[in-house]
Amino acid sequence: MTASSTAAAPRRPIRPAGYALVRAGRASFLLHRRAAGTAAVLTALLAAGCLASLCIGESFVSPSDVLDVVLGRPSSQELVVGTLRLPRLTVGLLVGAAFGVAGALIQTVARNPLASPDIIGVTQGASALTVGAMTFGITSYTVLPYLSVAGGVLAAGLVHLFAWRGGLHATRFVLIGIGCAVALRSVTHLFLTKGDYLVAQQAQVWMTGSLNGRGWAEAAPLGRALLVLLPCVLWAARAQRTVSLDDDTATALGIRLGRTRLGLVAVGVVLASMATGAAGPVDFVALLAPQIARRLARTAQIPLLCSALLGALVVVLGDLLARKIFAPTELPVGVLTAAVGAPYLIWLIVRGHRVRGRAAGGNA
Numbered sequence: 001m002t003a004s005s006t007a008a009a010p011r012r013p014i015r016p017a018g019y020a021l022v023r024a025g026r027a028s029f030l031l032h033r034r035a036a037g038t039a040a041v042l043t044a045l046l047a048a049g050c051l052a053s054l055c056i057g058e059s060f061v062s063p064s065d066v067l068d069v070v071l072g073r074p075s076s077q078e079l080v081v082g083t084l085r086l087p088r089l090t091v092g093l094l095v096g097a098a099f100g101v102a103g104a105l106i107q108t109v110a111r112n113p114l115a116s117p118d119i120i121g122v123t124q125g126a127s128a129l130t131v132g133a134m135t136f137g138i139t140s141y142t143v144l145p146y147l148s149v150a151g152g153v154l155a156a157g158l159v160h161l162f163a164w165r166g167g168l169h170a171t172r173f174v175l176i177g178i179g180c181a182v183a184l185r186s187v188t189h190l191f192l193t194k195g196d197y198l199v200a201q202q203a204q205v206w207m208t209g210s211l212n213g214r215g216w217a218e219a220a221p222l223g224r225a226l227l228v229l230l231p232c233v234l235w236a237a238r239a240q241r242t243v244s245l246d247d248d249t250a251t252a253l254g255i256r257l258g259r260t261r262l263g264l265v266a267v268g269v270v271l272a273s274m275a276t277g278a279a280g281p282v283d284f285v286a287l288l289a290p291q292i293a294r295r296l297a298r299t300a301q302i303p304l305l306c307s308a309l310l311g312a313l314v315v316v317l318g319d320l321l322a323r324k325i326f327a328p329t330e331l332p333v334g335v336l337t338a339a340v341g342a343p344y345l346i347w348l349i350v351r352g353h354r355v356r357g358r359a360a361g362g363n364a
Contacts, residue, residue: 035297035306042309049316050093054085056320058328087215091278092315092333094222095211096285098275100311101233103286104293104302105268108240109261110173116287117152117272120177123283124184125155126276128191131203135191145221145277152273155184156265209282209334211319222278225270232267233304239264240301282334284341285311 054066061077068075069082103116117123129151130144138144159180163173188207192200205212239260272286293306315333318340322331 035299035303038293038297039303039305039309042306042313046093046309046313046316049313049320050089053089053092053316053320054081056324057085087219088211088319089316090216090219091214091222092211092319093312094219094226095275095279095282096289096312096315097308098222098226098271098311099282099285099315100289100293100307100309101236101304102268102272102275103311104290104304104307105236105240105264105271106286107290108243108302109264109268112171112174113291114174114287115177116284116290117268118281118283118286119181120174121155121159121181121184122152122269122272123276123281123286124181124188125158126152126273127207127281128184128188129154130277131188131207132191134199134203134206135194135196137199142217142221145218145225145274148277149270149273152269152276153266155180156269160265205332206280208332209280209337210332211279211315212330212332214279218278222274225274229267229271232263236264236267237304240304280332280334282315283338284344285314285337288337288341288344289314 051063051066054070055061055063057080059080061081065075065077066081069078069086075081099117102122106117106120106122107113107115109115126148130148133144133147138147159173159177162180163176165172192203242257242260243264275282289311290302290307293310294302296310297303297306314337318336319333322333322336325331325336
């Protein structure tokens with residue numbers, strides 16, 4: 001082979017193992033094969049879970065009738081499916097997806113699987129301000145979600161203020177977040193004791209994280225917020241790669257790491273707060289979904305799409321089981337997610353101690 005033919009040979013793009021090069025016109029991007037396959041499987045499971053949620057209830061509705069209502073065809077089950085079950089399912093999907101993405105972003109910045117919104121006080125801040133507003137007679141679901149965002153942002157700012165010591169250490173961030181969460185939960189209970197009895201009962205049910213009675217009035221603000229934040233989430237999926245770098249490498253590459261981290265946390269806090277305002281603090285979804293998604297996809301960063309799909313799947317299936325386990329009594333979905341998430345949290349803590357113990361033994 002001559003030198004000229006060698007120079008004329010086309011250069012093939014180098015791509016990491018496990019990735020596929022996808023071309024769309026002049027644009028091209030790398031696609032993680034296992035993450036894409038995981039997302040496809042989760043999408044299929046979520047579709048099956050949504051169909052089951054719409055079919056199963058006090059009365060069974062056939063899948064064909066469900067499809068007729070969803071597609072806008074005339075059906076005798078319009079009241080049951082279109083008015084009662086479909087809005088509730090929509091809220092569950094949006095809430096689960098929002099919690100999944102929020103947990104992924106905050107865990108990425110903190111580099112700690114324990115740093116989820118319901119552990120570090122974000123959802124507790126949203127709950128405190130929302131319950132306080134309900135105590136003073138503000139019960140409109142067109143206002144409460146925005147108050148939840150304000151409470152979540154204030155709580156996140158409080159945690160950041162106390163945790164920042166020339167940098168954001170992951171362990172200090174989580175521990176101070178847990179302390180703030182306990183304090184904010186006490187404030188919430190104080191509001192409950194000072195408020196009207198009926199309002200306190202309503203707030204107590206809301207605090208368990210329930211989709212019972214949720215409809216389009218709760219889905220609309222959350223849907224609009226997710227639509228507005230979609231460009232931010234797309235940016236966050238790309239920015240995750242830079243945040244995973246160590247500080248020295250990121251600085252050498254000219255990356256403004258502080259601003260990127262602040263942006264990722266801000267998106268996560270707003271998503272978690274909006275989800276809390278719509279359905280209450282559905283505990284441990286933001287903790288479970290990102291870590292399970294990462295283990296399934298086996299990626300370096302937490303995959304946001306898989307986290308969103310898994311969060312939605314956990315909430316939809318949890319709500320279905322909560323409605324049927326003790327039927328006709330309906331449990332709040334937050335009770336079921338807490339029953340699953342609490343043992344998982346304990347396992348994460350024990351596993352972290354074991355890993356650190358082995359690392360200390362190896363260094364010795």
